[in-house]
Amino acid sequence: MVSEVMTLMAASGRTPRPGVIWTRPERAGRGPRPAHSRAEIAAAAVRIADADGLDAVSMRRVAAEVGAGTMSLYNYVPRKEDLHELMVDEVSTEYDLETPLTGDWAADVLGLAEQARDLMRRHPWLPRMADSTAYGFTPNALRYLERFLTALDPLDLPPGTKLELLAAVTNTVAGYVTNELAMAERARTLPWSEAEEQAVRGAYLGEQLGTGKFPRLAQTLAGAGAGVESVDYEAAFRRSLKRVLDSFALEAGGGQTSAT
Template structure:
């Protein structure tokens, strides 16, 4: 931010509004909600302190009293949408795989509702109130897994990372399909025909065998479930 020294800090450790003065006119929840509305409508590139201030009806400079850095604004946004997780109260039924699968599905749905989310996700944002709530729930869901907490944290990170990668790839494929002057199926047919010609002379015997066997069929949802199940298999 112009004219403001960059320094590390945790926004959750700061008061809602820096300095003295009257009661704050806006809460962090108000600011985060405004930024999320902008990002949902116009993308993360449209989120600026000026645009958020305009959405709230306040001056841009006054917004810095609430949110000193744009990184803090992003963290507020991530925490706000993380509050959309539906986490049941109390312990689960002990089926840690089923609970992690359900959480993975929620994460995918969350990122689809807010396509900008993978762009600003950071491990540094793991200390927000809703992030801590999510992590505590995950660790409770994993009580039935005989593994140290370090391994459980690794599992949670790998599930989230895998889901994010899958969703980002879904976005990329959809964007590419929209840009094609023909259908993606037509594109695939041409490319598979070319590939078949390349392996036909025996130069790539293993690849030819793999293509003959073919991948397991399935739509995007089935492939997602298979990916998560195989990841969980590695920890079971």
């Protein structure tokens, strides 16, 4: 199918080329008004991805969703990568970037991280985009980046280190949400309850620890004193982020943060 589309596009003079969709005008200065808009196309793609996953998003399906021909969609979105970029920009409008910052950089960053976590939960395909800088510079994503770096104004660190902090927070949030979504999907598809699953696995683990072959693991788990089922994941998320922020605060010579 890919080779067929490429052949058709080449024949029509629309062979994809490297470029940024935001530098292309959405419509020409002359001629009839386009039947569809980028916003309409992006919203359709997001609906498909939210319902059926990112792999379900194809040019053919999005075209059908908006009532366009598959090939005509390339007039609006030259490449599938451009479509993904439109999707990221569409959901990035959901950030609250208007509430005034507090001046406590760690608290402000934690607030942005929690927003990002909620956004990724609402759009489970979004963490897959977090490991690519290709989708981080859409107009609305740039507004988020500007807000994040503004929150870091009180932090005395070089610009490059601040970018590393941004990347560390983004990767921590994406990794945490990916695990959350995987656990939720696993629980949803189990033919028995999560409690039953944990009971069986807990019994097996107890037998293995009782052999004496894993003394450090046994000591650590005994010291933790809690099973998986009793973990406070909200608190664990905040602790994980605080450790990241503390490491950068120490590098800036400011000690630990007060973020909780």
